[in-house]
Amino acid sequence: MDPDDPVAQAWVAYTYGGDPQPLIDLGILPANERETPTHSRPTRILRMSTPDVHSLDPISLRKVWPHEAHDFTPWLAKHIDRLGATLNLRLEQVEREVHLPGAGRVDLTAKQAETGARVVIENQLELSDDSHCLGLLGYAANTEASILIWIAQDFTSYHKSILEWLNAADTIDVYAVAVRAYRVRDDIFVADFRTVVEPTSASSRTTKRTTSTLYAGFYGPLVDRLRREGIRPVGRGGYRGQYRSFQTGHSNAIYSTGFPDGRPTVYLELKEEASYTALVRHKEGLDLAENTVWREDKPWIELERDSSFDLYGSEEDADAVRQWLGDNILRFREVFQPLLDQILLVENGQ
Incomplete structure (x- = not known):
C-alpha cells in the first residue's frame, strides 16, 4: 500500500476510525497482521508517532x-x-x-x-x-x-x-x-x-459591510465627481456616516447631503441667521425646484428626493441617487453661489 495514496488514507480512516491521515504517521501493520474491519473499533493499538510539540514563549x-x-x-x-x-x-x-x-x-x-x-x-x-x-x-x-x-x-x-x-x-x-x-x-x-x-x-x-463603510462606498464616486466640478468636501469637522458636507468658499456656509428618514436630500446650511435672512430676500425669482424648502426653524434650504433610498439595494439604484445628489448640489451652487459671495463678503467687510 502506497503511504501517500489519499484513497489508502481514506480506507485507513474508515477501518480504524478517525480522519484520513498519512499512513506513515499511523504506523500501519503489514497485510498479514491486519484485523478484519468491523463496525466496532479494533482492539489492536496503533503505533502512533509522538509529535514534536513546542511551547510558545x-x-x-x-x-x-x-x-x-x-x-x-x-x-x-x-x-x-x-x-x-x-x-x-x-x-x-x-x-x-x-x-x-x-x-x-x-x-x-x-x-x-x-x-x-x-x-x-x-x-x-x-x-x-x-x-x-x-x-x-x-x-x-x-x-x-x-x-x-x-x-x-x-x-x-x-x-x-x-x-x-x-x-x-x-x-x-x-x-x-x-x-x-x-x-x-x-x-x-x-x-x-x-x-x-x-x-x-x-x-x-x-x-464587515457596516453602515458607515457602505456609506463611504456610496459617497466615494459622488465626492470624486464634485471635486472635478470644483466643489471640495469639508475636511476638519466635516460630516460622516450618512451625511457629507462640501465647501462654498465661505466658513459660515456649506452645501451638504444626507438621508433623513431614508430620503436623499441636499442642503445649503448657513451658520448665521442674518445671512439666511438676507438670502431669503432674494427668494423670489430663483430657479429652484418647486419642492425646495426654506426652513423656518433653522437657517437651511433643502431639497428632498421624492423616493427613498435603500443603502443595501442595487448598484443601479445607488448610481441614480448619486446622480440626483450631484446634479442638485451643482444646481444649488449655480443658483446660490453668486448670492453667497455677495452677502457674505459684504458681511465680512470685504
Missing part, C-alpha cells in the same frame, strides 16, 4: 521588530492579510507612510475590498498612549477614512472607552488590536493579533 515586541517604522510597519504591510483575517476584513491597496492633508502622516492606509472604504492603520509597539490616541482622533475628524485600526501591545481601559464611544456614534468603524509575539525556537517567532475593541455591529455580521 512570550517575548517583547521589540525583540522581533526593534523599530516600529523600519521593522514592524513594513512587516505588517507585507502580511496585511493576517490582520484582515483577525478582523474579517479584506484589505488591499496597502500604502506605507502616507501623508493625509489635514491629518499628517499615517503608518499605513488601505482599502476595504468589498466597499472601497478607506482604512487608516496606526501602529505602536507599547501600551496604548495619549499621543497615539490623539492622532487617531485626528484621523477620525480630518480624513475621509471610514475604518480606523489602532494596533498596540495592549490598551488601557481609558483608551478603550474612547474607541467604544467613537463606535457608538456609527459614523466611523474603529478597531483596537493587540499584537503579541512568541518565540518557538531560537530563530522561529510567531505573531498573533487579538481584537480588543470593534464596531458594535461587527460581531453580528459575517462581513
Whole structure:
C-alpha cells in the first residue's frame, strides 16, 4: 500500500476510525497482521508517532521588530492579510507612510475590498498612549477614512472607552488590536493579533459591510465627481456616516447631503441667521425646484428626493441617487453661489 495514496488514507480512516491521515504517521501493520474491519473499533493499538510539540514563549515586541517604522510597519504591510483575517476584513491597496492633508502622516492606509472604504492603520509597539490616541482622533475628524485600526501591545481601559464611544456614534468603524509575539525556537517567532475593541455591529455580521463603510462606498464616486466640478468636501469637522458636507468658499456656509428618514436630500446650511435672512430676500425669482424648502426653524434650504433610498439595494439604484445628489448640489451652487459671495463678503467687510 502506497503511504501517500489519499484513497489508502481514506480506507485507513474508515477501518480504524478517525480522519484520513498519512499512513506513515499511523504506523500501519503489514497485510498479514491486519484485523478484519468491523463496525466496532479494533482492539489492536496503533503505533502512533509522538509529535514534536513546542511551547510558545512570550517575548517583547521589540525583540522581533526593534523599530516600529523600519521593522514592524513594513512587516505588517507585507502580511496585511493576517490582520484582515483577525478582523474579517479584506484589505488591499496597502500604502506605507502616507501623508493625509489635514491629518499628517499615517503608518499605513488601505482599502476595504468589498466597499472601497478607506482604512487608516496606526501602529505602536507599547501600551496604548495619549499621543497615539490623539492622532487617531485626528484621523477620525480630518480624513475621509471610514475604518480606523489602532494596533498596540495592549490598551488601557481609558483608551478603550474612547474607541467604544467613537463606535457608538456609527459614523466611523474603529478597531483596537493587540499584537503579541512568541518565540518557538531560537530563530522561529510567531505573531498573533487579538481584537480588543470593534464596531458594535461587527460581531453580528459575517462581513464587515457596516453602515458607515457602505456609506463611504456610496459617497466615494459622488465626492470624486464634485471635486472635478470644483466643489471640495469639508475636511476638519466635516460630516460622516450618512451625511457629507462640501465647501462654498465661505466658513459660515456649506452645501451638504444626507438621508433623513431614508430620503436623499441636499442642503445649503448657513451658520448665521442674518445671512439666511438676507438670502431669503432674494427668494423670489430663483430657479429652484418647486419642492425646495426654506426652513423656518433653522437657517437651511433643502431639497428632498421624492423616493427613498435603500443603502443595501442595487448598484443601479445607488448610481441614480448619486446622480440626483450631484446634479442638485451643482444646481444649488449655480443658483446660490453668486448670492453667497455677495452677502457674505459684504458681511465680512470685504
